[in-house]
Amino acid sequence: MMKRFLALLLALAALFCSGCMPLEPPNASQDEPQQSQPQEPTESAPAFDRLKIAYNSANPLEPYSASSTMNLNLIPLMYDPLVKLDQNYEVHKVLAEEIRMTGDQCIVTVRSGVTFSDGAPLTADDVVYSAQQVLAPGNSYSGLLSNVKEVAAVDSRTVQFTLNTPDRLFANLLTFPIVAQERPGVGSGRYVLAGSGENLHLEQNPLWYGGTGGRIKTIELINQLDQDTLIYSLKLGTINYVYSDLADNETATIGSSTQLVPLNNLVYLGVNSTKAVLADARMRKVLDLCLDRAGLAESAYAARALPAYTPFQPNFIEVQALDLTQPQDLTAAALLMEQLGYSAERKDAEGYYVIPGRGRFTLRLLVNAENSGRLQIATELQRTLREFGIELVIDSKKYEDYQNALTKWDFDLYLAEVKLYDNMDISRMLSPAEKLGFGVTENETLLAANAAFRSGAMGMEEFVQEFGRNLPFLPILYRSGTVSFSRGWYFESLATEQDIFYNIENW
Incomplete structure (x- = not known):
């Protein structure tokens, strides 16, 4: 019994380790989904027409007054x-x-x-x-x-x-x-709120415009005031279905079957283009070519992320149509360094490029010390650039100090995450006048291209090419979230960030 209790404490401790920040919430990882189908109900198993979901009884279940994440997840069922x-x-x-x-x-x-x-x-x-x-x-x-x-x-x-x-x-x-x-x-919506007091539940809405719902006739609402205990409740079977945006560094398996949910959360490498050594877009392209995006998505985020070869969500249908990939290419990066006047023959004794009159080619990377995913990206990028011939000094700071350094543009490079709206608008990252334009220099051609893209006067491919000629920041990957079923449950959930019950009527 004591061993089981200690194992539970370790799992919960892994869940609670996090470093939150408005620009770039921390990462986490989950196990791959198990492609098992729900078994027919037995004497000891519940019928699959009743789903148990967590909610917060102290918070409203109305869209514009709800603030609990658990309750907001339920809103698409009723509205x-x-x-x-x-x-x-x-x-x-x-x-x-x-x-x-x-x-x-x-x-x-x-x-x-x-x-x-x-x-x-x-x-x-x-x-x-x-x-x-x-x-x-x-x-x-x-x-x-x-x-x-x-x-x-x-x-x-x-x-x-x-x-x-x-x-x-x-x-x-x-x-x-x-x-x-x-x-x-x-x-x-598909369901209506029924019951009272501690016996609240959702029933299928007989007036729903879409007709008869699926096999889930009733959704029991299980009061759970503490968001952090959801995983424990899922393991016990107190609830059957949980969504996580993996923002809290969860490392334990949280269900017997787990499926990925695309997020519009971009992890990127910011560049201080006001620094002389980074002002030329070709130097930013050098760094771009040094990025092993697929490898970083696999290692730093345990494959719970998608490599980003454009600034937009890789799952976005217009991005998929382009079929763009850019593998790491240190040879092409070295050729660009030659164009920029950095000769491989004049590297120092330890193999680093040399900036004439300044010594070793060194860049300082700012990163949030409370975010393990981006710390790992920083470490792997440091190793790659060492092999290439650029010294990368990692400047890891606590959240508040990190934010202050960003605001003062006190960095050469920085790692961050931004949540984009679903219209794929990156405008606030393209100008120093915008909230997220840290290190960016004004480029009228790119701003005009962005306006044309937003209006429909320019297509996705043409804009991506223009973005690639300037590279105000370097996209790395887009994180994913998960939905997980309790043991013995499984449906092919096409969950989205906006509606984790996207296709519940077809379960």
Whole structure:
């Protein structure tokens, strides 16, 4: 008994080791999914028509007042959005029947005949009210519609979004939950809240526009005030299904079957282009060619990440169409060094390139000391650059000091993570005037290309080529999250970051 208790403590200790930061949440790893199918119910196993999910009874189950991650995960079951995104970030219309983009306007036609779970019709006014909640500060969806200047109902089924700047991928942001204007606690989703007190549960919504739901008839809500004990509850079978964005360095297996969930979280190498040695885009390309992205995704993130050969999510359907890969190429990097005036024949006695009049070619890499994934990337990059002939000094700082150094641009290079919105907008990383433009120098050509790409005047491939000519930062990888079932449970879950129950009606 004591050995089992110690094993549990070690597993939980691994879970709790983390270093959180707004720009770059820490990483973690999970075991590969086991492709086992659920067994038929036995005397000791529950029926597979009842799923047990954690929630927080001290926090609301309404979209724009909920703050608990557990409760927010349940929102897509009860409140449908205008659209949902699949794992390739492709738009699928839900409450929207038609979406038209014209310049700086997005016109949405609401699906005909949809009702809320209480039978009241869902209208354009409800969509406008919901969008206004998103635009208000202090809710979990704030920022999603920051490019919206105005939203208004044209008629009972038509909503017009007017944007500050054109965005051809604006429809990717219409994933916010639609609530009834007069009754914000009522939605139109696949399930409805039932029961009372400690016996709250979700039942299939008989009025759902999509028709009859799948085999999961009832979802029991298990009160769990502490998010950190979810893994323990999953192992015990108290709950059956858990999502994790792997932001807390979880290392233990958290379920008998685990599946990856794509995240729009970019881990990248920032570059201080104001430093003379890094001002030339060719030198930034040297560093780019030294990156073994696939190897870093495998080693630093235990394959719970995807190598990023563009600044955009590799699963994004438009990125997949390009089929771009760039393997590490130290030979090509050495040729560029020759062009830049760094001769391999004039390396010092230890094999490092020499900067004329300054000595050894040395770069200082700033990294958050509380993030194990990026510390490992730093260590492996240091080893690679040592082999290539550049000395990399790792400057690891605690979170607050790291943030201060970023703000002061006190670095040559830095490792960070940023969560992008699902319209794939990297604008805030392309200019020193923007919040995330650390170390970036103004490049009018790239900014114009970005504006053209956002508006649809430039295609993905052309923009990626222009980005590659400038390289204001170096994409490395995109992290993944996981969904895990308790032992004895398994369904082919196509979970997404926006809806971990994406295809529950087909389980």
